Amino acid sequence: GENVEQHPSTLSVQEGDSAVIKCTYSDSASNYFPWYKQELGKGPQLIIDIRSNVGEKKDQRIAVTLNKTAKHFSLHITETQPEDSAVYFCAAFEPTGYSTLTFGKGTMLLVSP
Amino acid sequence: NAGVTQTPKFRVLKTGQSMTLLCAQDMNHEYMYWYRQDPGMGLRLIHYSVGEGTTAKGEVPDGYNVSRLKKQNFLLGLESAAPSQTSVYFCASRLRTDTQYFGPGTRLTVL
Numbered sequence: 718g719e720n721v722e723q724h725p726s727t728l729s730v731q732e733g734d735s736a737v738i739k740c741t742y743s744d745s746a747s748n749y750f751p752w753y754k755q756e757l758g759k760g761p762q763l764i765i766d767i768r769s770n771v772g773e774k775k776d777q778r779i780a781v782t783l784n785k786t787a788k789h790f791s792l793h794i795t796e797t798q799p800e801d802s803a804v805y806f807c808a809a810f811e812p813t814g815y816s817t818l819t820f821g822k823g824t825m826l827l828v829s830p
Numbered sequence: 831n832a833g834v835t836q837t838p839k840f841r842v843l844k845t846g847q848s849m850t851l852l853c854a855q856d857m858n859h860e861y862m863y864w865y866r867q868d869p870g871m872g873l874r875l876i877h878y879s880v881g882e883g884t885t886a887k888g889e890v891p892d893g894y895n896v897s898r899l900k901k902q903n904f905l906l907g908l909e910s911a912a913p914s915q916t917s918v919y920f921c922a923s924r925l926r927t928d929t930q931y932f933g934p935g936t937r938l939t940v941l
Binding site for chain 1: 834863870888933934935
């Protein structure tokens with residue numbers, strides 16, 4: 718089955734800095750890669766996603782890049798704000814097997830004012 | 831449109847007690863999932879369903895049972911709770927497309 722590795726486990730930045738979270742996946746059949754943000758006491762919320770036929774996608778301050786050859790994808794947050802502080806999860810969707818998402822273990826992002 | 835809802839939000843059980851967690855979605859989604867979230871472990875799949883009347887085991891199914899008698903509901907049961915089942919439980923659902931939506935979670939403590 719799919720295996721997703723996520724780094725770093727914690728990331729501290731100053732407000733206004735950029736933050737980058739990286740994930741690798743193992744199954745070349747995976748074709749969809751979402752990123753979720755989870756605030757304390759809440760369920761994960763989708764913030765951006767990318768499909769395997771696209772190399773990069775951007776939505777305001779958030780961007781995701783995908784390198785299919787190397788089997789890795791990254792989340793980039795620019796001009797970070799304190800409200801960006803949360804746990805971020807990457808995931809990979811494998812269209813066989815469980816037909817669901819396999820998640821990384823998460824990155825706790827702390828943005829200091 | 832409430833999305834994915836979960837009942838209850840919190841629960842404390844004693845070892846050996848049973849309970850059922852309810853997940854409901856109003857988006858007419860075919861696929862539904864139950865995950866558990868533990869510190870440092872990410873989200874692990876317990877059971878899932880690809881349609882009304884169907885269920886299947888995920889990564890960590892032992893000690894849990896599920897049922898999907900109606901398309902909009904997915905129930906997770908613990909027949910004899912154990913302290914190792916202390917966790918936060920999340921339900922999720924999706925259509926045939928890939929976007930998966932999560933509920934707000936149920937925090938379960940087993941003493």
